[in-house]
Amino acid sequence: MFELPEAMVLTRQMNEHLCGKVIEDGSLGNSPHKFAWYNRSEAEFRSLIKGKKIGKAWTKGRWMIIEVGSAHHLVFGETGGSLILHRDLSTIPEKYHFLLRFSDHSALTLKIQMWGAMELFDAGDELNRAYIRDMAPTPLDEEFSRQYFMDLVKKLCSSGKRSVKSLLTQEQIIPGLGNSCAQDIMFVSGQHPRKDLASLSQRELNLLHDSILRIVNQIIELGGRNDESDLFGNKGRYQRIMDAAAVGMPCPKCGESVQKIQYLGGACYFCPNCQNL
């Protein structure tokens, strides 16, 4: 799944390589998928995009928003898989869930992995969409300051028990983060996934905030994670520290064997020595 850094890498590439292209035609896919979310019929979609020029693209959490002409915004969100700009039509995959063909004979396809939204809004209406509406500040927003983070943690702890992993992955508390970014954030900040958030000292909270910013920015600088692809199908250069391949291997800090647990709807990889409960 694309998390905030991958969405950012993709929209940056769109601004460089997609912006200005004129749409000749498109399609909402040739392969039905139970979890592909559209908000237009095929006919409506095609008539709205025809002849329109692609404008700027930007990221909001795990959502990518792209100007289509002056009146519409194309939205890809909560998705993962292959979002690829093809230099010509020869590399278009057999099955895809979204396609744009451009007047210069290039094309954009999205083949979703598990699920994903591919929706076309009247410009601005996407702000009323669930998940985008009322989105809290993301780690790339200026508002995501130390003070904001401390207030957020305080508010969460006053309304019930919550773990570190829950803060990082649940309910879009920190929009854009997901199970992948969270693993390395917990490792570099020395926090166990199940650790009670209320038990963290000021110093630990500072380190957790720093680690969120550090990991997100590092992944962006390196063009995404090594298990995700960019707009040209190239794997990112950020090597995940704590992932499935790390299980049983020595922790890069202390040499202890990395362990795996299932917790909060996904696997967690952690060092039992560096990440104490």
Ligand SMILES: [Zn+2]
């Ligand atoms: Zn360790």
